[in-house]
Amino acid sequence: MQSPDPPASNAQLAGSSGSAEPVRSVQEVSTLIEQSAHDLRSSLNAIQSWAYVLDRAFDTTPAPAQRALDGIRSGMQQQLALIEEMEEAVRLLADESPPRWQQVDLRALAIQAIADRRQAAEARGVLLSALSADGSIWPVPPAAAAAVTAPGATDAVAAYCVDGDAARLAPLLRHLLVHCIWRAPAGGAVSVHLFSEPDYVKLRITESPSLDSQRSASRLAALTDFFGRRPPQAGEPPSRQSSALLLTRRMVEMHGAVLSAESDGCDSDKVSVCIAVRFPRHMRRP
Incomplete structure (x- = not known):
């Protein structure tokens, strides 16, 4: 006599119904946030590196080019700060733990x-x-x-x-x-x-x-x-x-x-x- 098949896991059941199970773990959300932030920072860091190279490519940087480079650096710093804020905001929004008064x-x-x-x-x-x-x-x-x-x-x-x-x-x-x-x-x-x-x-x-x-x-x-x-x-x-x-x-x-x-x-x-x-x-x- 064959033993009955084991009950399907939640993931299997979700897959068979054609819908994904919602992410409920704050840790899973945090991991996703950290990876997304890392990917965003990688692109910004590459732009900053190229700005540094261009800044060193001229003995005397023309004024318009210098203003453009300063704007790039300022924009990159603002974007990096925004990513940091985003990480914390999304993590806090996903956290459903009760308040500690x-x-x-x-x-x-x-x-x-x-x-x-x-x-x-x-x-x-x-x-x-x-x-x-x-x-x-x-x-x-x-x-x-x-x-x-x-x-x-x-x-x-x-x-x-x-x-x-x-x-x-x-x-x-x-x-x-x-x-x-x-x-x-x-x-x-x-x-x-x-x-x-x-x-x-x-x-x-x-x-x-x-x-x-x-x-x-x-x-x-x-x-x-x-x-x-x-x-x-x-x-x-x-x-x-x-x-x-x-x-x-x-x-x-x-x-x-x-x-x-x-x-x-x-x-x-x-x-x-x-x-x-x-x-x-x-x-x-x-």
């Missing part, structure tokens, strides 16, 4: 995010101001250990503490800051503000006023629709936003916070677009 000092995380992305701002010629917390400037980042409130913390630190997942909050702030830096024109400015309220801590990132007031108005409308997950009106194409904002929206919603687009400035010709996040001080436990 703890008391987190948003001021410390915001200061560190500014320090981490200052070089990116300088590369684009964008002024990234020091953090303003209720009007006070905080130019010196505290020790990393101060990001989590310890017993006996001062009232100044507690003023900006919220329930949060530190592993997700830190990249949320970095990616949101990067988005605003990339949106800012050369010579523009980006500033970060924190406001302490009884029930929440408000983070606000302000961009330089646009030269075109209509662009500011359309950006405010697009951000408002995106943050509110509003479907496009009949006949309108869906608003496309950066991967940084996609990550930000998910991380913000995970923390029970609220994203909004605001305007700053009474002069209709000089309206600054602001992205605000209101983080509740305490998460509502199920």
